[in-house]
Amino acid sequence: MDLSPFESDNSVSCRLVSEIPDVCRTEDCCLGIDEAGRGPVLGPMVYGICFCPVSKKQELKDSKVADSKTLSEVERENLFQKIDESKSYIGWALQILSPNTISTSMLQRTKYNLNALSHDTAIDLVQYALDSGVQLKEVFVDTVGPADKYEVKLSKRFPGIDVTVRPKADSLFPIVSAASICAKVARDRVVKGWNFSEDMGDVETDYGSGYPSDPKTKAWLLKYLEPVFGYPQFVRFSWSTAQTLMDSKGVTVHWDDDEEDGEKGAQRQNNKSMLAYFSASAGGKDQKSTHQTHRFFSDRRLKSLDTL
Amino acid sequence: MSCNSSVTWVNVSSVGQAQRVQLHLLPCEIEHNGPAQVSQYLTATIKDCKLEKTVSFRGRGLKGQELICPQGYTGLVLKETNKPGSDQEDRTVKVASVFDKLIYWNLETPPNSDDTVVMAMDWPDLAEAIHGPVED
Numbered sequence: 001m002d003l004s005p006f007e008s009d010n011s012v013s014c015r016l017v018s019e020i021p022d023v024c025r026t027e028d029c030c031l032g033i034d035e036a037g038r039g040p041v042l043g044p045m046v047y048g049i050c051f052c053p054v055s056k057k058q059e060l061k062d063s064k065v066a067d068s069k070t071l072s073e074v075e076r077e078n079l080f081q082k083i084d085e086s087k088s089y090i091g092w093a094l095q096i097l098s099p100n101t102i103s104t105s106m107l108q109r110t111k112y113n114l115n116a117l118s119h120d121t122a123i124d125l126v127q128y129a130l131d132s133g134v135q136l137k138e139v140f141v142d143t144v145g146p147a148d149k150y151e152v153k154l155s156k157r158f159p160g161i162d163v164t165v166r167p168k169a170d171s172l173f174p175i176v177s178a179a180s181i182c183a184k185v186a187r188d189r190v191v192k193g194w195n196f197s198e199d200m201g202d203v204e205t206d207y208g209s210g211y212p213s214d215p216k217t218k219a220w221l222l223k224y225l226e227p228v229f230g231y232p233q234f235v236r237f238s239w240s241t242a243q244t245l246m247d248s249k250g251v252t253v254h255w256d257d258d259e260e261d262g263e264k265g266a267q268r269q270n271n272k273s274m275l276a277y278f279s280a281s282a283g284g285k286d287q288k289s290t291h292q293t294h295r296f297f298s299d300r301r302l303k304s305l306d307t308l
Numbered sequence: 309m310s311c312n313s314s315v316t317w318v319n320v321s322s323v324g325q326a327q328r329v330q331l332h333l334l335p336c337e338i339e340h341n342g343p344a345q346v347s348q349y350l351t352a353t354i355k356d357c358k359l360e361k362t363v364s365f366r367g368r369g370l371k372g373q374e375l376i377c378p379q380g381y382t383g384l385v386l387k388e389t390n391k392p393g394s395d396q397e398d399r400t401v402k403v404a405s406v407f408d409k410l411i412y413w414n415l416e417t418p419p420n421s422d423d424t425v426v427m428a429m430d431w432p433d434l435a436e437a438i439h440g441p442v443e444d
Contacts, residue, residue, distance in 0.1 A: 011353065011364075103367030109416055199348040228340055229349035230366050237367020246366070251340040253366055255415065300428040308316055308388070308399065 001080070001186060007195055010044075011100040011233055016186070017093040018084075020132045024091055027053040030138040031129060032175035033122050036183035038114070038144065040210030041239040042217060043191040045102060047095040047118070048183030049125045050175055051134055056089050057174065065177040073188060080185045083178055092182045093128055095121050096190065099236045106238035109257050115145055123157055130158075138162045140176045142169035198232040200224075212241040227251050314395060318386065319402040326403045329385065331410035332372075333425060334365060360418050361411065372413035375425060378432040383407040 006014040031051040038045055052060060063086070065079055083090055097117065105112040122141065130136060139158065143150050143165050151165035166172060170180040191210060196203055204223070208216025221241065224231060230246045231237065237246075297303070332350060354363045360371045377383050387404035412425050421427075 009355070011355065100364055100367075104364055104369035107367050108369070197353050199352045226345060226349065228338065228344040232349070233353060233364065242367075251338060253339070254337040255368065256335070257415070296434075299424070300431065301424050302428055302431060308401070 001084070001182075001189070003186065003189055003193075006044075006096050006098075006190065007193070010098055010190070010195060011197065012098055013101045014096045014098070015093065015128070016096065017128070018087060018091050020091050020134060021052075021087060021089050023053055023089050024051060025133040025135065027055060027135060028137040029135050030054050030057065030140065030175050031126065031134070031136055032140045032142075032169070032173055032177070032179040033125065034142040034170050034176050034180035034183055035118065036180065036187040037191075037210070038118075039212075040217075041212045041221070041236050041241045042099065042207055042210035042234055043194065044099055044187060045097045045114075045118075046183040046187040046190070047097070047121045047125060048092060048179040048181075048186070049094075049122075049129060050083070050090060050092045050178035050182055051129055051136070052086075052090045052175065054137060060090070060174045060178065063174075065174050065181060070171070071181075076181055076185055076188070079181050083181065090178065091129075091134070092179070093125055094182060094186050095125055096186060097121065098233070100233040103233075103235075103237040106236075118144075119150065119153065123154070126154075126158060126161075136161050139164070140169050140173040141165040142176055142180065143167055194234055196232050196234060200232060203232075212239065221245055222249075225249050314392075314398050316399045316401065318384075319400055322403040323382075323384070323406060326384075326406045329405040329407055331383070331385075331407045333410055333412035335370065335413055335415040336365070336368075363413070365413075369416050370413040371416065371418050372411050373419040374409050374411050375429070376409045377407070378429050381432060383410065 001016065003016070005016060029051050030053075031049055033047070033049050036046045036048070037043060063079075063082055065083070071079065083092065102114070102117070105117055106114060126136070126139060136158075139154065139161055141150070141154065141163065144167075147165040147167055151163055154163045154165065155161075164173075169176040171177070191207075192205070194205070204220065206216060207220040208214035210217055212218070218241075221231075221235070222245065224235075225245055227250045230250055231242060235242050237243070293303075330346075330351070332346065350363060350365065354361050360373055363370050363372070383406060384403050385405045385407070386401040388399060388401045390400070392399055412419070412423070414423065419426075
């Protein structure tokens with residue numbers, strides 16, 4: 001697995017692929033989808049697909065690929081080697097969603113939530129397999145959200161393919177376990193060797209699992225909080241753990257699409273809050289200047305300055 | 309304010325020694341006035357794409373471009389070194405640094421010629437036309 005395309009720019013989303021086995025272009029295939037690193041506040045989320053001919057299902061089962069979560073890191077690496085050695089009939093593809101992609105998507109003006117992002121990524125990967133000529137007949141998906149709705153969505157999107165969406169699919173279907181192993185191996189390697197594009201000197205890499213509940217992760221987040229910038233792009237800014245720490249220990253930042261309410265928010269946005277009409281100074285007093293600025297200036301936010 | 313008789317002076321003689329700096333105009337209000345690790349966190353992560361620059365700040369995607377000061381103008385960053393005790397006293401600000409271009413950033417929107425700060429640069433030309441000496 002060559003991670004260099006992602007490592008050359010880890011701020012964006014990146015696709016890594018194996019070669020497509022010839023047999024997958026001629027025989028009916030099954031495909032599994034799983035993800036790694038959905039929960040952590042650090043590092044990317046990786047989506048993986050693995051596919052092989054339906055006729056090879058038993059062979060895959062015998063190779064004892066199991067749910068990647070029940071495996072140790074070493075076992076996972078070994079199983080990935082096995083998958084890689086079976087490249088004559090197993091293919092894979094990964095989509096690495098960088099933490100920066102996750103942050104900027106989830107915090108977008110028109111919010112793009114993690115579920116939508118996950119579904120779209122999964123759909124893109126299946127489409128990639130189809131575009132590459134893989135004869136897909138069955139697709140198995142692991143899910144976090146409601147399975148039946150997702151199954152309907154995928155079945156509609158890919159007519160003619162038998163789609164099965166199940167929670168814990170990675171422990172039920174070997175092809176999903178294989179996808180899960182590929183995704184988890186990629187995530188582990190990326191997190192371990194994260195190349196900070198910020199100029200932070202020597203960064204401690206003992207960040208634990210990356211889960212917000214992990215004391216090591218917590219300690220790392222506390223240590224590397226920068227008051228103005230918050231965190232390096234390695235951190236998912238959209239996670240409440242990161243937000244809470246920045247709110248309490250960092251500098252406050254206001255955006256024009258912030259949902260601030262109450263008098264303070266209104267004041268900042270130069271609007272009157274309802275409450276202002278009840279205050280002592282209510283009345284015409286505020287309208288000192290009857291002078292209207294020309295639109296030329298207001299459009300450009302130009303004001304004549306009479307005091308600093 | 310009309311009731312305030314104090315005058316603010318700009319100490320222009322400090323222009324000569326002032327350093328030329330890289331400036332960023334961000335589409336947000338940061339409740340901080342002082343030094344920040346701009347080169348380490350922001351400059352280091354800017355990506356130059358074909359039509360625009362991209363970066364993120366606090367997890368929000370920004371798109372920006374370079375904006376050059378109108379011809380014949382220099383940008384000044386002013387700093388007040390000695391704050392007066394009352395608003396009746398005159399104030400003096402010195403030139404802390406100078407710039408002839410800046411990078412301005414939009415929140416998610418690609419930079420274009422309708423951006424407020426781009427349009428604001430029309431003013432010097434217009435001001436010259438309105439207020440400049442009339443030639444026959």
